[in-house]
Amino acid sequence: MPSSRGDEIFQSQMNPLARRIYTDGRGHPEGYPTTFMAHSIGHWDGETLVVDTIGLDADKWMDGLGTPHSEELHVVERIRRAAPETLDINFQFEDPKAFSRPWTGKIAFRFTPDWEFIPGILCEDRFKADFARKSLRDKTDWIEFRK
Secondary structure (H helix, E strand, O other), rough: OOOOOOOOOOOOOOOOOOOOEEOOOOOOOOOOOOOOOOOEEEEOOEEEEEEEOOOOHHHHHHHHOOOOOOOOOOOEEEEEEEEOOOEEEEEEEEEOOOOOOOEHHHEEEOOOOOOOOOOOOOOOOOOOHHHHHHHOOOOOOOOOOOO
């Protein structure tokens, strides 16, 4: 559902930084610098939020594999709720410096209301295995923790 404030904020366990997606009709600002979270604008196409993103730092990973890209990366996401407990995101990636042609991807997220958000930074050893076991016990489909 569109926000009455003109922007949406998504929070993810994988990346606890806030991502702002402006849905108030603005465009990308001219000369926007590359940043870790980039610049995202969106609009609603029926029940689908279409998000256009530019300005992603070239040294930031765009996925868990470290797929390379340049500062010219342009990403379009189509985000929709496929079912009450499922969020689908279709991606289109375009970067004339890194890819010979645009390519696409898809990811689905399952809503898990009984999970608790645990803030932390993935690159630091702040997420203790014993705390995670206690906090996430009975979550059999969660990741396995090792010391």
